[in-house]
Amino acid sequence: MSKYIIGIDLGGTNIKSAVFNTTFKKIHERSDATEADEGPIHVLNRMANITQEMMAAEGIHPDEVNCMGIGVPGLLDPQTGLSIFSPNFPGWENIHVVNHMNKHVDFPVFIDNDVRVNLYGEWLFGAGVSCRNLVLLTLGTGLGSGIVNDGKVIYGATSSAGEMGHMNMYREGRACRCGSSGCLGRYVSAIGMVRTLTEKLEAGQSSMITEWVEGDLSRITAHMISNAYDLGDALAVEVMHETGEILGFGLSNVINMLNPEMIIVGGGMSAAGDRLLNSVRNTVRNHSLKLSSGACTIVQAKLGGQAGMIGAAAYANHRLLSNTGM
Numbered sequence: 001m002s003k004y005i006i007g008i009d010l011g012g013t014n015i016k017s018a019v020f021n022t023t024f025k026k027i028h029e030r031s032d033a034t035e036a037d038e039g040p041i042h043v044l045n046r047m048a049n050i051t052q053e054m055m056a057a058e059g060i061h062p063d064e065v066n067c068m069g070i071g072v073p074g075l076l077d078p079q080t081g082l083s084i085f086s087p088n089f090p091g092w093e094n095i096h097v098v099n100h101m102n103k104h105v106d107f108p109v110f111i112d113n114d115v116r117v118n119l120y121g122e123w124l125f126g127a128g129v130s131c132r133n134l135v136l137l138t139l140g141t142g143l144g145s146g147i148v149n150d151g152k153v154i155y156g157a158t159s160s161a162g163e164m165g166h167m168n169m170y171r172e173g174r175a176c177r178c179g180s181s182g183c184l185g186r187y188v189s190a191i192g193m194v195r196t197l198t199e200k201l202e203a204g205q206s207s208m209i210t211e212w213v214e215g216d217l218s219r220i221t222a223h224m225i226s227n228a229y230d231l232g233d234a235l236a237v238e239v240m241h242e243t244g245e246i247l248g249f250g251l252s253n254v255i256n257m258l259n260p261e262m263i264i265v266g267g268g269m270s271a272a273g274d275r276l277l278n279s280v281r282n283t284v285r286n287h288s289l290k291l292s293s294g295a296c297t298i299v300q301a302k303l304g305g306q307a308g309m310i311g312a313a314a315y316a317n318h319r320l321l322s323n324t325g326m
Helices: 040-058 097-102 114-125 190-202 222-230 234-258 268-272 274-287 290-294 304-322
Strands: 004-010 014-021 026-033 065-072 075-077 082-085 093-096 109-113 134-139 143-149 262-266 297-300
Touching: 004 040, 004 114, 004 304, 014 040, 014 304, 026 040, 040 065, 040 097, 065 097, 065 114, 065 304, 075 109, 082 097, 093 097, 097 109, 109 114, 109 304, 114 134, 114 143, 114 262, 114 304, 134 268, 190 222, 190 234, 190 268, 222 234, 222 268, 222 274, 234 262, 234 274, 234 290, 262 268, 268 274, 274 297
Parallel strands: 004 065, 065 109, 134 262, 262 297
Antiparallel strands: 004 014, 014 026, 075 082, 082 093, 134 143
16 A cells, blocks of 8 residues: 655645655645635635545545645644744634644644745755755745754754844844844845835935836835846845845854854745855855854755645654654
8 A cells, every 4th residue: 555645835825735655756736825814714624625635636545644744834833733823824823733634634744834844845855965954044025944953953942943034133123023123034035125125215226126116116026126136237236235245144143153064045035046145155254153154055945845845744754753753
C-alpha cells in the first residue's frame, strides 16, 4: 500500500496544498482562495474540503495518509495545535486548528508557523540542503525568519524564536503593530521600501514612478521600484540601496549572534535579487565580525512558492516519526 503526506501552506490570500509520497515527490497540487474574511471556521472547513478533494482526485484512502502538516501565519503552539493569533485573519484568536481538522480527517495533523515550514522546505529540499546552521528570511509585506542551529530548528520558550522583523533598529522610528517602533521589518519589507520611496517623493525628490501612478502615490508597489531601478531611475536606485543597507545592518547582528553558514532570502521581495542583496552583502562585509561573515553566504531562496507545502509535509513527517514533539 502506498503512503502519502499532505502539506498545506495557509496564506492570507491563498491556500496552497499538495500531496506527496514518502520520498516527497509531489503527486497533486492546487491553490485556492483563502476567503479569510468569511471567518476562521470557514477557512478551516475549506482546508478540510480541499484535503478530501485532493485525496478523492488521486484515489487515496485515509488509511494511506501518514500525516498532514499545515503552516499557519502568526503566533501558535505547535505542541497543542492551537493558533493563538494571526494578524491577517479577521477574528482569528485561539483557534484550535488541529482539533477542528481531526473532526474531518482520520490521520495525524500538525501545525507550525508558516515561516518555519518554509524554513523546513528550503533547508531540506532547497537552497539550504546540507547546511547545519542557517537562517531563512521571508521578505514580503512583512519580515519573518526561522533558524536552524547545529542541525536543529530553534523554537524558543514560546515557539516564537526568530522574530527578526522586530529587531529594533532606531530608537524613535516608524511605529510597528507590535507596540514598539523602529522595527527592522518596517523598513525592509515591501511595505517598508514603498514607504521610504513615498517619503522621499513627498519631500520633493523626483522619480519616473510618479508618472507611472499618475501622481497617486498610494499605487506605488515594490515591483515598480525594481523596474525603475532597472531603468536607471536615481531615486529607485537610492531607495533600493538604502533598504539593502538597513537589512545588511540587521543581518550583521544576526551573523554576529548566530554564526550561520547561510542566510536564505525568500518571499516576494527576494525577486529583487542582487539589486537588493548586493547592498546587503556589502554592509554585512563591512559591519559584522570578519570570521563569521566570511563563513556565511547570503543567497536567494530556490523553491519560491513551493517551499511552504513541501516544508509543511516534511515537518509533519518529522513530528510523526519523532513522536516526542520537537
